[in-house]
Amino acid sequence: MKKTAIIPLRKESKGIPGKNKKKMLGRPLFSWVLTEAVFSNLDEVYVFTDDQEIIDYIHKEYHWTSKVKTLLRSAENATDTASTESAMLEFTAQLQNSFEILCLLQATSPMTIAADINAVLDKIEIEKYDSALTVVNSHRFTWNTDGTPQNYDVFNRPRRQDFEGLLIENGAVYATTTPAFVETKNRVSGKIGLVPMGESTLVEIDSVTDWKIVEELLAARLKKAKKHQRIDYLVLDVDGVFTDGKVAYSTEGELTKVFDMRDGMGLEILRQNQVEVVVITSENSALVAQRMQKLQIEYTFLVVKDKYAFLQYFAKDRNTSFAAMAYIGDDVNDLANICSVGWSFAPANATEIARQNADYLLTNKSAEGAIREACEWIIKYNERY
Missing domain, CATH: 3.90.550.10 (Spore Coat Polysaccharide Biosynthesis Protein SpsA; Chain A)
Incomplete structure (x- = not known):
């Protein structure tokens, strides 16, 4: 029927x-x-x-x-x-x-x-x-x-x-x-x-x-449904997570974003520990695409407004679940994923609502080692599995 x-x-x-x-x-x-x-x-x-x-x-x-x-x-x-x-x-x-x-x-x-x-x-x-x-x-x-x-x-x-x-x-x-x-x-x-x-x-x-x-x-309800297991995927927003949330513009468009090199090394070490890295951002930024290519992050998805729906699709496509994911977000458009994945993180300078709902509040700010801190936490957490 x-x-x-x-x-x-x-x-x-x-x-x-x-x-x-x-x-x-x-x-x-x-x-x-x-x-x-x-x-x-x-x-x-x-x-x-x-x-x-x-x-x-x-x-x-x-x-x-x-x-x-x-x-x-x-x-x-x-x-x-x-x-x-x-x-x-x-x-x-x-x-x-x-x-x-x-x-x-x-x-x-x-x-x-x-x-x-x-x-x-x-x-x-x-x-x-x-x-x-x-x-x-x-x-x-x-x-x-x-x-x-x-x-x-x-x-x-x-x-x-x-x-x-x-x-x-x-x-x-x-x-x-x-x-x-x-x-x-x-x-x-x-x-x-x-x-x-x-x-x-x-x-x-x-x-x-x-x-x-x-x-x-x-x-x-989303938080109550959380389940914890080994983390196989770290999912990241870009602006306010990789970067400090600031961007320089000229009449020709986007000029610069600031990234932390320590974050890049942390993600490389994380992948060596069998954790895949996924980047989902609502922006359509050539600078972001170039940076993620430099970091060799295969799963980079630009211009995604509904990150929650897309992450559900990604989980089903990869035959995994939210329980096997960690997420770093900093603002209201990250809330659904923050409330749903196995473990969620917010940089120290994230918006108040993101910090209130995240499972773990990082001590470092975005573009100042927040991602690296989360990577090290995940590696230690996964050791028990």
Whole structure:
């Protein structure tokens, strides 16, 4: 069964302006669910949007996978009053229902992971439901506006551990067979399956306060999932890690960056100890390319904005995992990787948010021996393996 997903995005947002493109842990909000969709059992994932900037971003950042596609959403279906179902109908009409299962993913649910998407798909593909959705089991007591309880007896208040609670939609993942959607024009219908997700996924991002809560929950989840093993890869940012973050410009463009020779020697020694070096930077710098060539760093990737998604792809391609990686980063665009790899480092002069989230705060500054210090730490750490 061909499984196609739609991630509907609108350019405008009243609650949080530019919400879908706003950076959560250094990544655009929509990229969290999009990346999980790439590594799920879906066959293709369409970002359906009226925002050309998002379309251009996806074409640049997800060139490494054929699974991600974009489709332009009409202005009529991108207004505040347009329903999600109307967007889904426009989407299916454009694709002429060329799939067996339609999956709706919401960008405002960044806690969604590939396993959640797969579980919803399995309800239809394996358990033969007509549709399915994700829910959260809430143990809150609810009331009607007339002062009467909805889900418990006030004179026989149950203990939490004895209370079944309520199943509440968390708006993260929906899926339906194409025939069911064509007939009802609704995201769920017929025999409906339920897939539980954790209680932390119940928070919806409608305000700045919600945003801060979800961002903290997301960072905590990534850190909790960390695993430690022998480090096989050291992954580095460039500006603020290799360099002091400063660059000299002329009318002809970039002139100079300052690198520390001790860092280069440290990386050479690290490779001699069977640790591969990977460089990922958002910049397109001829100076950086030349320096990495001089250092004989084979895995050098320039112009990568979404470092987290690309590092996931790299790990899968190399048949390794985040647990086997160390990462050195200095700023907000490194946060997702800092929170995810086995061990993360921040130079002494990194931004406050990077230093707060890194596992290890280096005593040396960038371009003043920070990389060399991390190399020596990794060599000692790996000796136990």
